[in-house]
Structure formats: C-alpha cells, structure tokens
Amino acid sequence: MNGINRRRFIALSGLSGLGAWMGMASLLAAETDASSLSPRNLLKSPWFGRTPFALGVASGEPTPDGVVLWTRLATEPLEFGGGMPTQPIVVGWELADDEGFRRVIRRGTALAHPELGHSVHVELDGLAPGRPYWYRFNVAGYDTGTARTCTLPARGAQLQRVRFAVAGCQHYEEGYYTAWRKIAEEPLDFVFHYGDYIYEGATSPTRIRKMNGRPFTNLRNHVGPQLYTLDDYRRRYAQYKTDPDLQAAHAALPWFVTFDDHEVDNNWAGGDDQDGTPGPLFLLRRAQAFQAYYENMPLRRTAFPRDGRMQIYRRARYGDLLDLHLLDTRQYRSKQADMGNRAEVESPGRSITGAAQEKWLFDGLSDAAPRWHVIAHQVSLGNYAREKGGATVTSDDQWSGYLSSRRRLLDHIRQVGFKNVVTVCGDAHRHYASDLVQDHADSGVISSEFLATSISSGSDGLGVDAQAENTLAHSPYLKVTTDKRGYVLCDVDRDVWTGDLKILDRVMVPDGRLESFARFAIEHGNPGLQRA
Known part of the structure; x- marks a missing residue:
C-alpha cells in the first residue's frame, strides 16, 4: 500500500478489504x-x-x-x-x-x-x-x-450499421447541456462518455474569471467547496444529475463511460496529483472519488472499487461490425513529463496505459473478427502542436507527453495490418479531426482520430479562432479544429466510417442551434480522412 496505514485507508475511503469486497460482490450479484x-x-x-x-x-x-x-x-x-x-x-x-x-x-x-x-x-x-x-x-x-x-447484437451477428455519439467535458458552470438534449433526440445505439462528467473545483464568487480573453460570469454555480471527501463528490454528482437535458440523454439509450481527470482532480496521473500532495494522501482522495464515480454511473460490479482501485478498461463487441476498446489513461499512467526534457518525454519506462493494459489492448487489436476497431479513450493520440513564445509545443497531458507509448501503439496498429482502426476521445474542449502518423518520417497514415469537443466546458467558444489557426499551421495531419461546443456523431457501416462534428452556436442560452461543422469519412482498409 505504498506506506499507507491500511486500517486508516479503509476507514477514510469508505472501501472494504478483499474479504469484505468478496461479500459485497456476492450481495451485488444477488x-x-x-x-x-x-x-x-x-x-x-x-x-x-x-x-x-x-x-x-x-x-x-x-x-x-x-x-x-x-x-x-x-x-x-x-x-x-x-x-x-x-x-x-x-x-x-x-x-x-x-x-x-x-x-x-x-x-x-x-x-x-x-x-x-x-x-x-x-x-x-x-x-x-x-x-x-x-x-x-x-x-x-x-x-x-x-x-x-x-442490448447489443449477438456476438458475430453480421451487421450493416451502428451509430453512436462521443461526448464529455460538461462543466456545470459554463453552459447549458443542450448537446445532451440533442443526443437524446438522435436515433443512436449508444453513447461513449470519454470523461470529465463532473468538475471538482469550487465556485469563487469574488474571483473575476476570464473566458476566451473576456470577463465571464458563471451561468450557474457549483455548490460546496473543492472536492475532497466522499460526501463532497456525491453532492457534486447530484448537482450535475439534476440537469434535465443530461437526464434525458441517460434515459434515452445505454452509455459506456470512463473517467478522465476532473472526476478526481485536474491532471492527476496514477498516484500523483498536480499539487505535490504526498502520494498516500492523494490516494485517499482518489479512492473516495472512485467510490462516488461507481455510485453514480451505470457500471457493472466488475468495476466496483476495491482497495482504492477500479477496473475500468474493458471491451465490448457490436456483432461482427465493431469492437469497442475502452481505455483508462489515468489510473496507470506515469507522472507528466517536463516537455523540455526530450529524453524524459521519450523514455520507454514511462507509459500512459501501463504495461498490462497495453498488452490487453494490443491483443484485442490483433483480432481479425470485427470489421472495425475503435479505441475509445480520454485524451488525444493526435500529436497536436502550436507555436508559443517562439517555440513549438505539445501537451504533457496527452499521448504527446508519452511518446514511447504512442509509438508502440501506432507501430502495433500498422504491423497488424487490418487498416481498420479509428480512435475517439475528447478532453481538449475543441473538435479535432486528424490522421495519425508516427512522429518520424515516412510512416504513412496509420489511423485517424475524431476528438469530440465539450458539452459545455469553455462556454460559447469562438469557432475557428487564433489558437485553432495556430494549431492547424503546426499540425500537418490535422484537418479541422474549432472552439465550439457539441459532440461527434459516428455513423459506421461495413465500408465507411463517417464522423460528423456537431456544434452549437451558443450554450449560455437555452436551446442553441445545432449544425454540422464538418463531416469526414474513412474507407475500410484505406486509412485517412476524406471530406464527406
């Protein structure tokens, strides 16, 4: 337990030891x-x-x-x-x-x-x-x-089509959840929620916030302080879940969910937070956040928190058409690197998935049975760069900060050779549609990525703003990006995967207008985005 006093850990986290867990598992099963x-x-x-x-x-x-x-x-x-x-x-x-x-x-x-x-x-x-x-x-x-x-179609059933939404990042203070209402109205098979279901911060009524360079007043305020205790997290989930548009989307169709950082604390990685809190103390907080997450999500008992951990990476098969590989890129990742230290960024000893999950993913992607594979995860695999202060920079909190993990995954996808892998994710509060290549020359397009913008985080947004232009100029395989709220609608048949980047004109007023910002298609066996 990394030096944690086990009795105190159990008492503070509200979790059980192994024996009590087995009893709870039996109870839940019944x-x-x-x-x-x-x-x-x-x-x-x-x-x-x-x-x-x-x-x-x-x-x-x-x-x-x-x-x-x-x-x-x-x-x-x-x-x-x-x-x-x-x-x-x-x-x-x-x-x-x-x-x-x-x-x-x-x-x-x-x-x-x-x-x-x-x-x-x-x-x-x-x-x-x-x-x-x-x-x-x-x-x-x-x-x-x-x-x-x-329910899902029978395993191996020959299917012609599946439609699902990719969405997340729903900051309660920064906009209405109109996108969830629109998703509820779509004829979809399921939702993939990539994370940031809640945000952990406190509302500060005296602090002047800025959004998109301008003074910003919250649409609605968080109740309670920064989240640390189980009761804190429970109340925050309750506040978010009172939203009628979010309730409508949950009531309309089944969801696959995974957490990112804000369900616990911004930019946490494995057993570390961003504040330098001693690891054993942070793990107490993480354990309580995990319990609250389980309590508030439609998860199976296999995900029930045990000894401060959750088993959240898993796989679902949609007939013979699609294998959905749901990742956990928080619980097993190495601490974020100093991006100025290239040796650290590229170190093979650092990972965003951990060794066991990486092997599990590689084994799944080697299966020839599904027509398509989709990697459903939290943060961008695309290596998005921009100019800042005269230097070209990438993020330490995405796969770009874990280059060895990124290279191994893309190498594996290329070596398997099915040419049928698409990734979907979020976190950036902007839409991105990009082809994926290795960061060395002549790899060719290996896969493609649809990164879904936020439901409300970032408020109304500015569209194709200066940051979007900056990123496009420094990311040659990035096709489009925009700072607007919405979701990605994936429409997949046997021969073509179509990603529709949906956006809302406003989220600070109710019933914003929904439109398609861009649509891209990927032909089966021919990686690379094409305008649709």
Missing part, C-alpha cells in the same frame, strides 16, 4: 431480487415528502443478453446525504419489451444502501440480443417514469 435480503436496519416502510428519484435513471454496459439499470435515491440532492435516512431501502424495478409497459417481462427489487449513497445497480442478463427494452424504478409510491435501453 440484488436483481432483494426479496430474500432483510438487513436488521432495513427501512421497511419508507415515506418521502417528494420524489426520491430527483437524479433520474440511466442504463449502461450493454451486452448481447443484458444491461445495467441505475438510479440513486435523493429527495434533497444538494444536501449531504441527499435527504435520505441512513438505512437500506428496497427499490422496485420493472423491465418491459414495449414502451407502454403492456408486456412486463421482468421485475424485481434491489437494495439502495447508504454505504453506496443509496445508488442502485441492477445487472440483468438473459435478455434477447439487439433489441430495445423499457424500464422504470419505484419506491414508496413514487416511480421514475419510463426510460429506454437496448
């Missing part, structure tokens, strides 16, 4: 029917003066025969504890194969534990592949209303 579970402190007849479903519902982690259904009880979302009694509560759920709930095919109960912020994760299996389902929760006379989810 909770699609909690009728046989009766804790001594169970609240047997709950009563609430208002709906306990203020945070909405969600589904995620679909497989060909199952999906995770999520909700979290809170009558007072912005209060510590959410207004809930510190007792377990039985929550009912139903699943139907029609929107009107005329044919309820599954129903059960689950325990909402105070130890997990009264969150509920119902992990279903035994469902039919490649079809929609509708679900709802109920407790104490309240229900959630109807939400929609769907």
Whole structure:
C-alpha cells in the first residue's frame, strides 16, 4: 500500500478489504431480487415528502443478453446525504419489451444502501440480443417514469450499421447541456462518455474569471467547496444529475463511460496529483472519488472499487461490425513529463496505459473478427502542436507527453495490418479531426482520430479562432479544429466510417442551434480522412 496505514485507508475511503469486497460482490450479484435480503436496519416502510428519484435513471454496459439499470435515491440532492435516512431501502424495478409497459417481462427489487449513497445497480442478463427494452424504478409510491435501453447484437451477428455519439467535458458552470438534449433526440445505439462528467473545483464568487480573453460570469454555480471527501463528490454528482437535458440523454439509450481527470482532480496521473500532495494522501482522495464515480454511473460490479482501485478498461463487441476498446489513461499512467526534457518525454519506462493494459489492448487489436476497431479513450493520440513564445509545443497531458507509448501503439496498429482502426476521445474542449502518423518520417497514415469537443466546458467558444489557426499551421495531419461546443456523431457501416462534428452556436442560452461543422469519412482498409 505504498506506506499507507491500511486500517486508516479503509476507514477514510469508505472501501472494504478483499474479504469484505468478496461479500459485497456476492450481495451485488444477488440484488436483481432483494426479496430474500432483510438487513436488521432495513427501512421497511419508507415515506418521502417528494420524489426520491430527483437524479433520474440511466442504463449502461450493454451486452448481447443484458444491461445495467441505475438510479440513486435523493429527495434533497444538494444536501449531504441527499435527504435520505441512513438505512437500506428496497427499490422496485420493472423491465418491459414495449414502451407502454403492456408486456412486463421482468421485475424485481434491489437494495439502495447508504454505504453506496443509496445508488442502485441492477445487472440483468438473459435478455434477447439487439433489441430495445423499457424500464422504470419505484419506491414508496413514487416511480421514475419510463426510460429506454437496448442490448447489443449477438456476438458475430453480421451487421450493416451502428451509430453512436462521443461526448464529455460538461462543466456545470459554463453552459447549458443542450448537446445532451440533442443526443437524446438522435436515433443512436449508444453513447461513449470519454470523461470529465463532473468538475471538482469550487465556485469563487469574488474571483473575476476570464473566458476566451473576456470577463465571464458563471451561468450557474457549483455548490460546496473543492472536492475532497466522499460526501463532497456525491453532492457534486447530484448537482450535475439534476440537469434535465443530461437526464434525458441517460434515459434515452445505454452509455459506456470512463473517467478522465476532473472526476478526481485536474491532471492527476496514477498516484500523483498536480499539487505535490504526498502520494498516500492523494490516494485517499482518489479512492473516495472512485467510490462516488461507481455510485453514480451505470457500471457493472466488475468495476466496483476495491482497495482504492477500479477496473475500468474493458471491451465490448457490436456483432461482427465493431469492437469497442475502452481505455483508462489515468489510473496507470506515469507522472507528466517536463516537455523540455526530450529524453524524459521519450523514455520507454514511462507509459500512459501501463504495461498490462497495453498488452490487453494490443491483443484485442490483433483480432481479425470485427470489421472495425475503435479505441475509445480520454485524451488525444493526435500529436497536436502550436507555436508559443517562439517555440513549438505539445501537451504533457496527452499521448504527446508519452511518446514511447504512442509509438508502440501506432507501430502495433500498422504491423497488424487490418487498416481498420479509428480512435475517439475528447478532453481538449475543441473538435479535432486528424490522421495519425508516427512522429518520424515516412510512416504513412496509420489511423485517424475524431476528438469530440465539450458539452459545455469553455462556454460559447469562438469557432475557428487564433489558437485553432495556430494549431492547424503546426499540425500537418490535422484537418479541422474549432472552439465550439457539441459532440461527434459516428455513423459506421461495413465500408465507411463517417464522423460528423456537431456544434452549437451558443450554450449560455437555452436551446442553441445545432449544425454540422464538418463531416469526414474513412474507407475500410484505406486509412485517412476524406471530406464527406
């Protein structure tokens, strides 16, 4: 435990040791029917003066025969504890194969534990592949209303098309979540959320902020201080989840989620934060952030935090059409390098994925079965550069700061030779569409990347501004970039992958106008972006 006092670690993080984890895993596995579970402190007849479903519902982690259904009880979302009694509560759920709930095919109960912020994760299996389902929760006379989810197609099923959205970076203070409403209205199969679901900072009413070089007033303010404790993180998630547009997107279709930095702290890397906090202390904070993340996402019990860690990299297969490789580029990465020290930036001893995850990824990309491979991750693989202070600079917090990792991945993609790999990511608060080449000569185009702009972080933005022009001038394989909010819509068939860079004209006013900034296509077997 790197010198951490284990008993203190467990107490402060709210997590269990291995033995307790195994007991919790068994409990979670049983909770699609909690009728046989009766804790001594169970609240047997709950009563609430208002709906306990203020945070909405969600589904995620679909497989060909199952999906995770999520909700979290809170009558007072912005209060510590959410207004809930510190007792377990039985929550009912139903699943139907029609929107009107005329044919309820599954129903059960689950325990909402105070130890997990009264969150509920119902992990279903035994469902039919490649079809929609509708679900709802109920407790104490309240229900959630109807939400929609769907299972993945059968493994190996020959498919013609998949459509999904890539989105993230949703700073609550900096704009409306109009993009989520637009995503909810799209006919999509799933959402990939690349991270920065919440932001950890406190609102400072006396500090004059600037956005795009101009004075900026928050659209809405964070409640509470900088996030450090489990209660802090829980309340911040609750505040974000009260947004109706975000709730609509969760209720419309299943999500695959992963975290980036702001779910814990800006630019954290492995066991280090950006402030120089002693590692054991930062790991206490990280453990509490991980628990809150699990509590608030529709994740499987395989992701349940254990000893301050989460297993968040995983793979999903969409028939024979697409393999989705979801990465974790935070938990195992080396600390950011001094970008002026070329030897450090290029050191083979530094990694953004860690050795075990890298091998797992390389093994998956070597599979010839899927028509397409997509690497779904957090930060840009594209080596975007710009001029600053007379020097050409790249980011220390992206793959450009981990050149050995970047070179190994691109070399592997090229050597496998399928010519069918596309990467999707975010974090930069700008759209980027770029081909990917090695940083040495004559590699040719190996893959392509769609980097999705933010949902709201960065506020309205300036479009193709001076920074965009600067980056385009110093990044020869970058096709377009813009400082506007939105998402990327990926429309994939057997022969062509089309990425549509959607943007909103405004996010500081509701119902901004959505349009396509640029569309690019990639032909199967022929890497490289073409205007579509």
